[in-house]
Amino acid sequence: MDGMTDLASSLFEEQRRLSRHEPPPHLKTRLNRLSRIRDLAIDNADLIAKAIAADFGVRSRTETMLLEIAPLLSSIRHTRRNLPRWMKPQARHVDLTFQPGKAYVRHEPLGVVGIISPWNYPLLLSLGPLVDAIAAGNRALLKPSELTPQFSELLEKLVSQRFDAGEVAVVTGGVETAEAFCRLPFDHLFFTGSTSIGRKVMQVAAANLTPVTLELGGKSPAVICDDYPAEKAARSIAFGKFVNAGQTCIAPDYILAPAAKARAIADAVIDQARRGYPTITNNDDYSAVISQRHYDRLARAIAMARDAGATVLTHEDDGARQARKIGPTVVLGAPAESLLLNEEIFGPVLPIVPYDNLDSALGFIKARERPLALYCFSNSRDVRRKILDRAISGGVTLNGTLLHIAQDSLPFGGVGHSGIGAYHGFEGFRRLSHARGVFEVGFVNMFERIGPPWGQRAAQIGKFLLRR
Ligand code: NAD
Numbered sequence: 001m002d003g004m005t006d007l008a009s010s011l012f013e014e015q016r017r018l019s020r021h022e023p024p025p026h027l028k029t030r031l032n033r034l035s036r037i038r039d040l041a042i043d044n045a046d047l048i049a050k051a052i053a054a055d056f057g058v059r060s061r062t063e064t065m066l067l068e069i070a071p072l073l074s075s076i077r078h079t080r081r082n083l084p085r086w087m088k089p090q091a092r093h094v095d096l097t098f099q100p101g102k103a104y105v106r107h108e109p110l111g112v113v114g115i116i117s118p119w120n121y122p123l124l125l126s127l128g129p130l131v132d133a134i135a136a137g138n139r140a141l142l143k144p145s146e147l148t149p150q151f152s153e154l155l156e157k158l159v160s161q162r163f164d165a166g167e168v169a170v171v172t173g174g175v176e177t178a179e180a181f182c183r184l185p186f187d188h189l190f191f192t193g194s195t196s197i198g199r200k201v202m203q204v205a206a207a208n209l210t211p212v213t214l215e216l217g218g219k220s221p222a223v224i225c226d227d228y229p230a231e232k233a234a235r236s237i238a239f240g241k242f243v244n245a246g247q248t249c250i251a252p253d254y255i256l257a258p259a260a261k262a263r264a265i266a267d268a269v270i271d272q273a274r275r276g277y278p279t280i281t282n283n284d285d286y287s288a289v290i291s292q293r294h295y296d297r298l299a300r301a302i303a304m305a306r307d308a309g310a311t312v313l314t315h316e317d318d319g320a321r322q323a324r325k326i327g328p329t330v331v332l333g334a335p336a337e338s339l340l341l342n343e344e345i346f347g348p349v350l351p352i353v354p355y356d357n358l359d360s361a362l363g364f365i366k367a368r369e370r371p372l373a374l375y376c377f378s379n380s381r382d383v384r385r386k387i388l389d390r391a392i393s394g395g396v397t398l399n400g401t402l403l404h405i406a407q408d409s410l411p412f413g414g415v416g417h418s419g420i421g422a423y424h425g426f427e428g429f430r431r432l433s434h435a436r437g438v439f440e441v442g443f444v445n446m447f448e449r450i451g452p453p454w455g456q457r458a459a460q461i462g463k464f465l466l467r468r
Helices: 003-021 027-043 045-056 061-087 124-135 149-162 175-183 195-206 230-246 259-276 292-307 358-366 381-390 425-431 456-465
Strands: 090-092 102-109 112-116 139-143 168-170 188-192 212-215 221-224 254-258 311-314 329-332 349-355 373-377 395-398 433-440
Touching: 003 112, 003 139, 003 175, 027 045, 027 061, 027 124, 027 149, 045 061, 045 149, 061 124, 061 230, 061 425, 112 124, 112 175, 124 139, 124 188, 124 425, 139 175, 149 168, 175 195, 188 195, 195 212, 221 230, 221 358, 230 259, 230 349, 230 373, 254 259, 254 358, 259 311, 259 329, 259 349, 292 311, 292 329, 292 349, 349 358, 358 381, 373 381, 425 433
Parallel strands: 112 139, 112 188, 139 168, 188 212, 221 254, 221 373, 254 349, 329 349, 373 395
Antiparallel strands: 090 102, 102 433, 311 329
16 A cells, blocks of 8 residues: 555445444534635635646646536535525325325435545536535535646645544545545445546445446537538537547537538537637647547557548648647548447547437437437427437537536436436535435324234235235
């Protein structure tokens, strides 16, 4: 064990001890903890944006404000407003046989929640789950990504300034620390990251019977229907795909387009990209790729598609490679077995798959693992319903991209290979609570009155209970 894993396990032990010895925190304590997260984010917004930009090489300050800090604050406002109601015991129905008893559900803290987060939105994806963990009355240990070292170090410092280590603490470190972190017997492990690591996390957690929430990735399709203006769809897709240079878990991964319009849509997407980002290399609005390894993977995927005869449209300028940037790229005719059509892309490269009719487009989606997000562009309610009914995904935005994640009132999560369990708002509170059923016997306990010894009354009541 190295220093970091020692630290993680001693922090864990302390949080666990406190969680077992102290009663569930009151509403006031939870609201206070939530306001400390809010103040941490507001007071240090600039420092946070700078640290993330330094880790990326280039990451727009505005993107950090609008896509990380703003949604975090919005979720805190939503949670603070609704928490008093969520925490109230929920009365449940009591069958005649058990009256005059009372049945209710208490949502109680689980104890200590471990949160492992990725690099792409390092603030939102670490403190977002923390909001839900704290709302539910838990203590939490965070393990941010090693690919954003400056941010992770800053987060560790800021959290330790505002929280006792027994409430919330951050552990930094690489893969070895992450592996040791997973082995701690958390009351819940909340992981955001890739499907392959998520599988490992679940296996390790199983040894402790630690329940997991896995927020994973996948290939999220954007289906453009024939009735929808191609330009308008291209604008939404370009927005969702090129923010953070495509390094967004719910970015559209590929487009399904009516065959006759595929080329026009490709041109329209590139056109929108040019408008949003007139230049690439020296443009601070356009993010760099997080690491050389990720850059090489994307560059190789594009080269392989080109070599196989695909048409590659790119908006890039000189020096992009040195800045570790890949300009917005659209690929037509990528072969079925290519990397671009089989692995999550997670970068600014957008293959277009032409379809002849909607059923074949749906068939394409259904032949693959269930995606994290689905985008559908149609003005026909029937068509939208057909797509919703036939193609399952974690979440959906209709006639737009990304925006379902920003709705505090909606659950956010994957399904199948794109994840297990959802969070945000009420669903997040429930996910990280133990729903404890309580039955309170009334002034008379009819059920016990019937015996034993089993007699006439038991026979009569038995007859009633065995009714259809
Ligand atoms: P990753 O899986 O490589 O890493 C995520 C975290 O896991 C990091 O903190 C890392 O330190 C840790 N980790 C690495 N090896 C581990 C191990 N063996 N055991 C335990 N933890 C380990 O993912 P990434 O590259 O940081 O992020 C990109 C992926 O995350 C993409 O697949 C993307 O779709 C997904 N993602 C999903 C969501 C979502 O909300 N569903 C959000 C953002 C990103």
